[in-house]
Amino acid sequence: DVKVTQSSRYLVKRTGEKVFLECVQDMDHENMFWYRQDPGLGLRLIYFSYDVKMKEKGDIPEGYSVSREKKERFSLILESASTNQTSMYLCASSLAASGRVKETQYFGPGTRLLVL
Amino acid sequence: QKEVEQDPGPLSVPEGAIVSLNCTYSNSAFQYFMWYRQYSRKGPELLMYTYSSGNKEDGRFTAQVDKSSKYISLFIRDSQPSDSATYLCAMKKETNAGKSTFGDGTTLTVKP
Numbered sequence: 358d359v360k361v362t363q364s365s366r367y368l369v370k371r372t373g374e375k376v377f378l379e380c381v382q383d384m385d386h387e388n389m390f391w392y393r394q395d396p397g398l399g400l401r402l403i404y405f406s407y408d409v410k411m412k413e414k415g416d417i418p419e420g421y422s423v424s425r426e427k428k429e430r431f432s433l434i435l436e437s438a439s440t441n442q443t444s445m446y447l448c449a450s451s452l453a454a455s456g457r458v459k460e461t462q463y464f465g466p467g468t469r470l471l472v473l
Numbered sequence: 474q475k476e477v478e479q480d481p482g483p484l485s486v487p488e489g490a491i492v493s494l495n496c497t498y499s500n501s502a503f504q505y506f507m508w509y510r511q512y513s514r515k516g517p518e519l520l521m522y523t524y525s526s527g528n529k530e531d532g533r534f535t536a537q538v539d540k541s542s543k544y545i546s547l548f549i550r551d552s553q554p555s556d557s558a559t560y561l562c563a564m565k566k567e568t569n570a571g572k573s574t575f576g577d578g579t580t581l582t583v584k585p
Contacts, residue, residue, distance in 0.1 A: 464516030
């Protein structure tokens with residue numbers, strides 16, 4: 358069974374704090390993703406990594422950075438947390454596949470972040 | 474305009490009903506179409522995966538893709554209370570290196 362774990366289920370931080378969200382997958386997947394999920398706005402991609410030390414901006418990268426030093430670990434960093442970053446953060450991973458091979462994204466349980 | 478639009482819901486049906494969940498999209502480059510199910514306080518999990526147009530059936534679930542109309546649907550037959558969840562459609566281009574575009578989700582409640 359693929360397992361994607363996230364460091365915290367719930368987190369409360371203050372405005373201006375630096376926040377680290379960690380994600381670890383145990384299936385040797387090349388691709389890893391960070392999303393945020395908000396009511397009425399759905400799932401939005403923040404950053405994507407397709408290999409160690411490689412990263413690509415998603416749809417809403419502003420205010421975030423990422424780090425992928427090891428294949429199994431993908432970290433999301435909020436440099437200076439703001440109240441509009443209060444959200445549910447979801448990490449996912451997938452095997453790199455080409456053509457019609459099914460490529461499933463496996464999601465972690467999510468981290469609910471509240472920024473006061 | 475969003476690339477993927479999903480019927481917003483919420484949807485509430487009695488147990489045993491047939492449920493239809495729908496998404497439309499604007500980009501003809503999408504080739505892979507997925508449905509994810511997300512239970513409350515959990516991450517999404519893949520339910521159905523189809524390539525190009527046509528139907529795919531898996532138990533009580535049928536995924537339908539009509540590329541000419543840029544329209545996809547998920548049908549649930551004999552719905553059960555355990556089907557109560559948020560359903561997200563997702564789509565991927567051939568050359569998108571793993572990135573999917575998600576709909577906003579439809580929350581379904583099946584009442585016993």
